Amino acid sequence: MLYQPAHFKVEQRQAALAVMREHPLATLVSVGGGEPLLTHAPLVALERDGAVRLLGHLARANPHWRSWVDGARLTAIFHGPDGYVSPSWYERREAVPTWNYVVVHAHGTVTVTHDSAAKERILKALIDAHDPPYRRQWDEMLAADFRERQKSAIVGFEIAVDRIDAKFKLSQNRPPADRANVLAAMQDADPARRALARWMRELAIAGERSAP
Helix, strand or coil, X not given: CCCCCHHHEECCXXXXXXXXXXXXXXXXXXXXXXXXXXXXXXCEEEEECCEEEEEEXXXXXXXXXXXXXXXXXXXXXXXXXXXXXXXXXXXXXXCCCEEEEXXXXXXXXXXXXXXXXXXXXXXXXXXXXXXXXXXXXXXXXXXXXXXXXXXXXXXXXXXXXXXXXXXXXXXXXXCHHHHHHHHHHHHXXXXXXXXXXXXXXXCCCCCCCCCC
16 A cells, blocks of 8 residues: 555546656566565556556566466556755755655556457557557568567556556645745756656646745
8 A cells, every 4th residue: 555645645647647658667566475576567558438457568488477367456656757855945944855756556457368469459559659660660571470479478468447546745745935945946957856846837736935
């Protein structure tokens, strides 16, 4: 269970989906043999009629999928931007460092497929999401037996998501002046912290600098 103080919990489904699509390399977590099993894999997040599905594949040699009987519970953790927050950015000197971050946990049931046509659809969804120009090469320039050999080395899967926990720790617990200072500092920092600043603006939690 994700620890989610109320001020860091984000209910907007579209914000969570944006993180899942911008940071598609997920950590897959399930339990097998009495211990946690973890794999990292890029996923495609699809939404239709309010239902969210995650598509992906694993190497057949990866033993993780063998614990997934159809309908098994699985969590996909999407790690968004993160960055250090200096207490020097706050108005009061009595402050301590912290770390801001964005994370989305998608929970659901998993179905594994060995069907060539189903794996083809999953692969094309991944290609279309991450490398559209390669689609023509895959479809027209690679021999059918080569494609089948590649597909035989993987298993496809789909996660039917039934709960999304989105935690955006973006200084919401600080006074407005502190939030404004954090936003200003992050806008001039590294790309990850600039991404945090963007989320502060998009979620309207940047705060306003107090009038002098």
